[in-house]
Amino acid sequence: MAIPVKLTCCNVLMLLCLFLGLLLEARAGSIFYSVPEETEKGSFVGDIGKDLGLQSPELAKHGVRIVSRGRTQLFTLNPRSGGLVTAGRIDREELCAQSARCVVNFNLLVEDEMKLFPVEVEIIDINDNTPQFQLEELEFKMNEITPPGTRFSLPFGQDLDVGMNSLQSYQLSSNPHFSLDVQQGTDTLQHPEMVLQSPLDREKEAVHHLILTAFDGGNPIRSGTLRIRVQVVDVNDNPPAFTQAEYHKSVPENVPLGTRLLMVNATDPDEGANGEVTYSFHNMDHKVAQIFQLDFYTGEISNKEPLDFEEYKIYPLEIQAQDGAGLMARTKVLIKVLDVNDNAPEVTVTSVTTAIPENFPPGTIIALISIHDQDSGNNGYATCSIPETLPFILEKLVDNYYRLVTERTLDRELTSRYNITVTATDQGTPMLSTQTHISLLVTDVNDNPPVFSQDSYSVYIPENNPRGASIFSVMAQDADSSENAQVTYFLAEDTIQGVPLSSYLSINSDTGVLYALRSFDYELFWDMQLRVMARDSGVPSLSSNASLHLFVLDQNDNTPEILYPALPTDGSTGVELAPRSAEPGYLVTKVVAVDRDSGQNAWLSYRLLKASEPGLFSVGLHTGEVRTARALMDRDALKQSLVVVVQDHGQPPLSATVTLTIAVADSIPDVLADLGSIKTPTDPDDSDLTLYLVVAVAIVSCVFLVFVIVLLVLKLQRGHSLRLLQASRDSAAASAPAPHFVGLDGARAFLQTYSHEISLTSDSRRSHLIFPQPNYADTLVSQESCEKKDFLSAPQSLLEDKEETFSQVNL
Structure with a gap:
């Protein structure tokens, strides 16, 4: 319900002055509520968004x-309405005590612009406190002959409003x-006094009970x-009398507890109980009464709680002296507190950034810092600093505010976290300081590519490796962190013998383990050469590569291959001829x-390995010649x-066998005459002729005359070829050594000649004579005995020579 107010000229003038004051405050940049x-x-207290010129969502x-x-x-911002609202219950008496005007000051920080706007909120008093007296009951002792009109000072009540x-x-x-x-009184307080109106008569009434009531003006x-x-x-x-009308004492605020501060003294010329003086506090604030202690008999004042210059600079005390008959006297005691440097500066981090990318430019704002010291003079003058070794600087703003900014671009790979110690130091004696710590995390930026431990790798793997076996592992380190350091491995695209590299090898993209797919x-x-690449997962991603040379090591996985005598494709068995007149060797x-x-x-x-007639024939250990x-x-x-x-020298050694059938005869008619006794060596232990062989011998006898003519013609033709081949062999033997082993690296067969008259083969269907060329291969020689070369890059002429050699052996 509104209370009607009658405006007078005085009220109008006051309102005009108040309006002008508010206008001046608004022009000064302060916001008042x-x-x-x-x-x-x-x-609701006030519309901050409107006063700042911002919409509430902004x-x-x-x-x-x-x-x-x-x-x-005490206050907070409503993010939806943009209004300033109370953060809880506000007690004006707790904030401002008996001050006539109670104003709460704080700042509004616009963080993105780093601007501060001062705000003042006046707390309006309401009648929420009841007047109270320090004592519940007061006792007076009055002489019965006290004259009317005598005044007795009464304690005044206290109202926190x-x-x-x-x-x-x-009342x-x-x-x-x-x-x-x-x-x-001169201190604007009302001092109640009790006035004796009529003489007292102890015999009629020894005790009088009165009630003093204090009223406030609230509603x-x-x-x-x-x-x-x-x-x-x-x-x-005779009432007591103090030696001084007012006592003064100056003490430092750090005086120890229980220290004797001063002593008051009152005397009474009366004798006996009327002259015994006792001391007590009178009309003293209850907070001050809790700090000091007064000796009831001696008047000694000491402190029972610490003194605080920041709370009270002067403690006013009123001491009352009363004699045994109830007469009283009062005096004032003023205890002045001297400031000492007992408060360290307070450091408040108003706004702080906990993480910053490493590529942010110099001058990036990390935190807004304010310092405050409750002491006065040099004891309250404080400065702020940080260690000089850190890449940060402090920029001083107004009202003891500092801004912490970066001095240079940060590098996470050098330092990923900074613990910044901010120190505030006052100028007192001794100087006091306060430290606060700001933890700053430098977040990663993908500025480092993966790096292999070596620029190139050499890998040796035996042939015939199992499919899917791991053969090598590469690793690349990335100095970044998190996804920027997550490395993925892959092989550069390439082909081997026209086949994609991916069909030979694969690499685990996460671990860098290389696997053989075949x-x-x-x-x-x-051997093969390839490139292994490593790429991180940053944006943008960075990569590097390393070369890898893979060498395949030979294993003894091929059995010797017998080129001569070769098994005929028609199922017949070759027969070698040895004349009976042959000499040893x-x-x-x-x-x-x-x-x-x-x-x-x-x-x-x-x-x-086995012979039907042991000791008759021998085989050359390295030449394979049967003599x-x-x-x-x-x-x-x-x-x-x-x-x-035939056995190689691998570990374990591999071998192959061949069965030779040798016919012993001086002439072809002797061979034909005794041919019936020759049996196909299908089994090395079986030397009997089959029925089919007997039929074949008969057929051969019938066509013998015709076949002899054909043989004579062929012998004449091949005689010429033998002389050419012998000349070629002698030339090759003179220019290159002939070691007795076979190599795969571009092998050529150089045949050592030997001479034969006739070779006989027979089967169950036909019998015919085979005349091999007189000059045959003795040993296969490696063209390159010491150094390895890529088989894929072997000269085409070498391959053609190899094919020619094999074709000659199969003749």
């Missing part, structure tokens, strides 16, 4: 928030002997009472074999069967 005390939490966008110093946050809500009047209960008179009116007990005593005509064959290729035939392996895996040796070991005798069988084994 008022709010009654004891309002509910969230009560407050959060601009980072508008309240920063205050040294007290509990101000203005009309404070204490306004007193004394009705009594024929006493009345109340209120005096207006509704609140009141407090004090019970007064007046005891009538005998005559005491079993490598040294005889196809023995006569070259009967030669076993020719090659091995696709290299090195000692391709070194071949020959030996006789007679002794002269042939008539008792020796016409047909001799030999089993020759």
Whole structure:
């Protein structure tokens, strides 16, 4: 309900002055509001968004928030309405005590612009406190001969409210002997006094009970009472008297507890109980009363709580001296507190950034810092600093505010986290300081590519490796962190023999482990070169590469291959001819074999595994030549069967066998005459002729005359070829050595000649004679015995020579 107010000229003038004051404050840049005390939490105080010229949704966008110093946050911002609201219950008396005007100051920070706007909120008093007396009951001892008109000072009540809500009047209960008179003191306080109206008579009434009531001017009116007990005593005509009308004392605020500060003294010329003086506090604030202690008998004043210059600079005390008859005297004591440097500066980090990317430019704002010292003079003058070794600087703003900014661009790979110690130091003696710590995380930017431990790698793997086996592992380190350091591996696209590299090898994109997708064959290729690439997951991604040289190591995985004597494709078996007149050492035939392996895996040796006539023939260990070991005798069988084994020098060694059938005869008619006794060597232990062989011999006898003519013609033609081949062999032997082993690296066969008259083959269907060329391969020689070359890049002429050699052996 609104209370009608009658405006007078004085009121109009006051309102005009108030308006002009508010206008000047607005022009000064301050924002002013008022709010009654004891309002509910969230009560509206003022429209901050409107006063700042911002819409309510823009407050959060601009980072508008309240920063205050040294007290509990009383107000907060409503993010939806943009209004300033109370953060809780506000008690004006707790904030400003008895001050006539209670104003709360704080700043509004617009964070994105780093601007501060001062705000003042006046707390309007309401009548929420009842007048109270320090004592519940007061006792007076009055001499019965006290003359009427004698005044007795009464304790005044205390009301924490101000203005009309404070204490306004007193009322004394009705009594024929006493009345109340209120005096207006120089300190604007009302001093109630009790006035004796009529003489007392102890014999009629020894004790008088009165009630003093204090009223405030609020609505509704609140009141407090004090019970007064007046005891009538005998005559005491001399009250106590203090030696000083007012006592003064200066003490430092850090004085120890229990220190004797000063002593008051009052004397009474009366004798006996009327002259015994006791001391007590009178009309003293209850907070001050809790700090000091007064000796009841000696008048000694000491402190029982620490003194605080920042709370009270002067403590006013009123001491009352009373004799045994109840007469009193009062004096004032003023204790001045001297400031000492007992408060360290307060450091408040108003706005702070906890993380910053490493590529932010110099001058980036990290934090807004304010410092405050409750002391005065040099004791309260404080400065702020940080260690000089850090890449940050402090920029001083107004009102003891500092801004922490970067001095240079940060590098996370050098330092990923900074613990910044901000030190505030005052100028007192001794100097006091306060430290606060700001933790700043430098976030990663993808500025480092992955780096391999080596620029190139060499990997050795045996051939015939299992498919899917891991053969090598590469690793690249990235100095960045998180996704920027997450490395992915892959192989650069390439081909081997026209086949994509991805069909030979694969790499685990996460671990860098290299896997073989197929079993490598040294005889196809023995080395490959590829590039391994590493790429991080940053944006943009960075990459690097390393070369990898893969060498395939030979294994003994190829058995010797016998080139001569070769098994005929038509199922027949070749027969070699040895004349009965052959001398010991006569070259009967030669076993020719090659091995696709290299090195000692391709070194071949020959030996006789089994013979139908032991001791008759021998085999050259390295040449494979089958020669007679002794002269042939008539008792020796016409047909001799030999089993020759060819073995390499690998680990473990591999071997192959060939069965030779040698016919012993001086002439072809002898061979034909005894041909029926020769049996196809399908089994090395079986020397009997089958029925089919007998039929074949008969057929051969019928066509013998025709076939002899054909043989003579062929012999004449091949005689010429033998002379050409012998000349070529002698030229090659003179220009290159002929080691007795076979190599895969571009092998050529240089054949050592041997001569033969006739070779006979027969099967179950036909019999015919085969005349091999007189000059045959003795040993296969490696063209390049010491150094490896890429099989894929071998000269085409070398391949053609190899094909020519094999074609000659198969003749």
